[in-house]
Amino acid sequence: MNGAGGRPGRDDAPDRLYTLTGGRSRAGADSPFDLVTLVVAECDPVPGMQSEHAAILRMTERPTAVVEIAAELRLPVGITKILLTDLLDAGRVSARHPRQEALPDPEILEQVLVGLRNL
Known part of the structure; x- marks a missing residue:
């Protein structure tokens, strides 16, 4: 059997996760990260950096959602958010939510819905 749950490459043993996060179980109440927060690297990985931190910096050369980072x-x-908080606190990544302007105006959506109902 390979790792937890029998999935190749997966090792979610509690002691490993404890080590990754330095014993922390939450990113903190003021964490800016949710599933869709976009993360962008502000620098390249440096020698001696924790391998997960380095992997995050490599995969976030372009904006990447927290959920995608966790999956990769x-x-x-939750563990990914802790790692991201470490990088954010060190100034190695920036975080932003997808633009609200990119979403259609609710009034326009309502007008479209009314128009469709009238058909």
């Missing part, structure tokens, strides 16, 4: 790392989202 094969780590729980």
Whole structure:
């Protein structure tokens, strides 16, 4: 059997996760990260950096959602948020939510819905 749950490359043993996060179980109440937060690297990985931190910096050369990072790392989202908080606190990544302007205006959606109902 390979790792937890029998999935190749996956090792979610509690002691490994404890080591990755330095014993922390939450990113903190003021964490800016949710599933759709876009993360962008502000620098390249440096020698001696924790391998997960380096992997995050490599995969976030372009804006990448937290959920995508967690999936790529094969780590729980909560653990990924802790790692991202470490990088954010060190100024190695920036975080932003997808633009609200990119979403259609609710009034326009309502008008479209009314128009469709009238057909």
